[in-house]
Amino acid sequence: MGSEFVMFSLTPMLIGVLASVACALPGNFLILRRQALIGDAISHVVLPGIVVAFLLTGVVAAIPMLLGAAGAAVVAVVLIEAIKRLGRIEPGAAMGVTFTTLFAGGVLLLEQSDTSSVHLDVEHALMGNLESLVWLRATDWSSLFDPWALAGVPEELPRIAVVCAGVILLTLVFWRWLKISTFDEGFAQALGLPVGMIGMGLVITAAVAAVAAFDAVGSIIVIAMFICPPAAARMMTNGLERQVWWSVLFAVVAAVLGYVLAGYGPLWLGGDNAVSAAGMIATVSGVILALACAFGPHRARVGARAEA
């Protein structure tokens, strides 16, 4: 656990942790608003956005891809709202229709276009390439203080760090608005709060987190992290503040444990190859949710909505 860890595991693990936390935080509010699927939707629609960005620019570069993904996410959100309103369909169905259609469109585009020469394929879109985000300039822990080595960290790391910090800041600043408009929208509106803007801001924040995380870790983690840590956290406590802390803890545990298990678990079991870190992180988050369902102190009330 010395130089090898710093070089090959530290950065992917950090990226996994930051991506998980960035998704889990807005996930808390999305779940309470019964909009959890929106994270799922966004992470799916990112694919066509990225493919279109690639087709337009011809390069695999971060900025156009992020813009493409963000554009697709906005298109999806607008489409979902339009389908919901015009078709008078329940939100879950509207999201389902939108994201499967756009994702399928993305797959078709990907097959039709000549992306074989670049690292852009369906597998990458699903699972990301967490393992490849290594820090080659690092020698050991002292590299953390070496400017030359620090300049060589994978570009995904600072990007997801900035997004994660932004999500944390927004959650703190708008805490009261988020809480009250999630609990009682009518009352929030009567207070004069900009309820529509708060809801839209939450979805946009989730979209930015999803796009940044997708870039680094693929859509599997994004989908899992929007739902599993907050849902498990809800069963640990009956207070929103504590729920959010629990969700962050679960997200971190899932990311670290998942990464370690994926890298070393198969070796411990006598296998030869590591398994996908993204897949394992998502799996661990699912296991945490299952454990919370089985043993969480406040599991009884979840889903038991007041009949009204």
Place this chain on the structure above:
Amino acid sequence: MTEPSVTLAASGGQAAAPARPDAALSLRGLTVSYGEKPAVFSVDAAFPAGEMTAIIGPNGAGKSTLLKAALGVIPRLSGEVSVFGQPIETVRGRIAYVPQRASVDWDFPTTVIDVVMMGLYRQVGLLGRLTGALKARALSCLDRVGMASFADRQIGQLSGGQQQRVFLARALAQDADLYLLDEPFAGVDAATERAIIDVLKALKAEGKAVVCVHHDLATVRDYFDNVFMINVRRIAEGPVRTTFNGETLNATYGGRLAATHIDQLNLVEGA
């Protein structure tokens, strides 16, 4: 039935009544529509301060819609709303709103005192500190509705009546001059109904305006000073003593109330 002072507006199309300057809440030409059909059509109303008014009408008559549209909770197609003679946006701090209990998810992870503190959000703003003094005020509001000992309970553990009292405590924390309540007595136990009406009467005695969407015609005479009868359009409006009678009830409920039922209400002259 001979009641000369009743305003019957069922025929519609009349010129809008001038807004009463002394009204706590006045509406002019308020129209709300869900889709094609108007839910509330061209309604004028004036709810006076220092009095309690019941908004009554059949299901789907637009009672709750009227309140929500007045507050801007749902968009209005047209119409003017003024509160104490001012545009509503400038006086939101003087309005307390109690939504229907069933409109929120009581499984939400929060405590009773937390919900009451939401009534203080306007004063403390986004990042202002919730001081001990503010918390003490929230507790005293809970005490007024007899729920102080429940402060730290999770809201999902409350009975329907207790939930309603917590909502009322939140409105009290707002320290408003106009209280708008959407069916505060729906599905609550007798003790809660008593507790709520006592608080509302105390508010009235302090000179506040209290407006309730109300379902139980049997209690209108006991609880309220005024009645506002609506069935999409305004049907009648005035003091309970003169306005709440068989004629206006028939006009409001479209003959759906059996005559015997109206007799049981022991209206007007009999009382």
